[in-house]
Amino acid sequence: MPSQPLTIGDFSVLPISMPPSPSYPKPTTHQLYVRRNTPKIPTPNDSRSLFITNVPIDSTEAHFRALFASLVGAGRFESITFEPENRKDAAHRLSSSSNPSSLLDAAVPVSSTRLLQAHSASNNNKKRKASELETNSDETLNSILLPQTWTRNLHPSGSSATVLLADSNSVTQVLKAISKLSTSKSKTIPPTWPASLPSVKPLGISLIKSHNRLRYPSPHKLQQSVDAFSAFFAAKEKEANEIAKRLRSLPDEDGFVTVTRGGGRNAPASKTEAEEAKKKMLEKAERKKEELAVANFYRFQLREKKKEEQGELLKRFDEDRKKLEAMREKRGKFVPES
Numbered sequence: 001m002p003s004q005p006l007t008i009g010d011f012s013v014l015p016i017s018m019p020p021s022p023s024y025p026k027p028t029t030h031q032l033y034v035r036r037n038t039p040k041i042p043t044p045n046d047s048r049s050l051f052i053t054n055v056p057i058d059s060t061e062a063h064f065r066a067l068f069a070s071l072v073g074a075g076r077f078e079s080i081t082f083e084p085e086n087r088k089d090a091a092h093r094l095s096s097s098s099n100p101s102s103l104l105d106a107a108v109p110v111s112s113t114r115l116l117q118a119h120s121a122s123n124n125n126k127k128r129k130a131s132e133l134e135t136n137s138d139e140t141l142n143s144i145l146l147p148q149t150w151t152r153n154l155h156p157s158g159s160s161a162t163v164l165l166a167d168s169n170s171v172t173q174v175l176k177a178i179s180k181l182s183t184s185k186s187k188t189i190p191p192t193w194p195a196s197l198p199s200v201k202p203l204g205i206s207l208i209k210s211h212n213r214l215r216y217p218s219p220h221k222l223q224q225s226v227d228a229f230s231a232f233f234a235a236k237e238k239e240a241n242e243i244a245k246r247l248r249s250l251p252d253e254d255g256f257v258t259v260t261r262g263g264g265r266n267a268p269a270s271k272t273e274a275e276e277a278k279k280k281m282l283e284k285a286e287r288k289k290e291e292l293a294v295a296n297f298y299r300f301q302l303r304e305k306k307k308e309e310q311g312e313l314l315k316r317f318d319e320d321r322k323k324l325e326a327m328r329e330k331r332g333k334f335v336p337e338s
Contacts, residue, residue: 010035012054012178014065015190016067017180018056022204030056030193034178036171037162047168055082060152062197065164070191076170082161143228148219149214151201 007013011033018028037049054061061080068077165171181190198200201210 006179012175014178016056017179017190017192017197019192021195029190030054034175036175039263048165048171050163050165050171050174051160053164054158055155055161056193057157057159058152058154058203059155059161060197060200062199063194064161066194066197067191068163068165068174072170072173076166076173078164078166080161080163082155083159140228140232144225144232146217146225147214148208149211151210151214151271152203152207 014032014034016030016032018030020027031054033053035051037046037051039046043049064080065077165174176188201207248337
């Protein structure tokens with residue numbers, strides 16, 4: 001095995017032997033770059049985490065579990081979190097969303113959502129337990145969403161991941177094992193990337209076939225999804241209308257009564273919207289006050305400027321008057337012919 005660099009910057013280089021595949025029937029070496037996880041915002045698990053970049057595009061948690069077991073033995077690896085390509089891509093991966101209620105709220109009219117949020121924020125003592133709400137949101141989301149069309153996700157080339165190990169000692173042992181593999185004097189065989197695992201769906205033609213099959217869900221599943229969404233939408237709208245009726249004659253903490261629209265589908269103006277309008281008015285008044293303060297500070301300069309302009313006008317007026325008198329004297333008195 002040719003010599004490999006020990007480190008590149010803060011990263012330790014971990015060579016991995018990639019087995020041959022039908023698309024590339026030759027073994028090759030892939031390099032992972034590993035370092036301790038030091039995010040900008042610290043977390044309690046940083047001491048037992050590793051940051052890895054240049055992960056293989058077909059990586060899964062099962063692959064890395066087998067890889068770390070070959071490095072430091074079983075029981076050290078706990079979990080892995082793959083970083084999405086960007087935030088927009090993460091938002092579109094519905095199956096991996098950590099907040100399913102936000103996806104459901106996106107399907108409700110904005111006015112109804114604001115009213116429900118404002119009402120729930122002002123009635124914390126009447127809210128249900130967060131665990132119950134989260135469970136209901138998960139069940140509703142699963143009944144609304146269609147099945148995934150891909151049985152396995154691929155990662156962009158050069159993407160990164162965060163590995164969570166059992167303890168901080170495991171992090172040290174992994175880095176030491178990588179250092180031994182990277183030395184030129186070491187004859188240790190690099191770990192081999194698992195070609196196939198029982199818990200991982202296959203790639204290639206099998207992946208394409210399954211994708212083509214999942215693209216066309218059954219009419220029964222489509223009808224269930226539409227019915228679940230319609231029921232959820234109607235329930236949210238009904239809840240917003242009931243809250244609006246209660247708020248019509250109920251003053252808020254400042255003594256104001258919420259102005260509502262009766263008999264319509266649109267939800268009334270919520271307390272949040274009223275606070276935003278009040279904030280804009282205060283900002284506008286503050287800007288006007290600052291402008292007046294600046295004007296008053298330079299008022300003496302404005303007076304001097306006006307005096308100069310008036311003096312300039314009087315001077316030009318006198319000059320024009322003298323020119324007219326000179327023209328009249330030069331022309332003389334007009335005498336009509338008899």
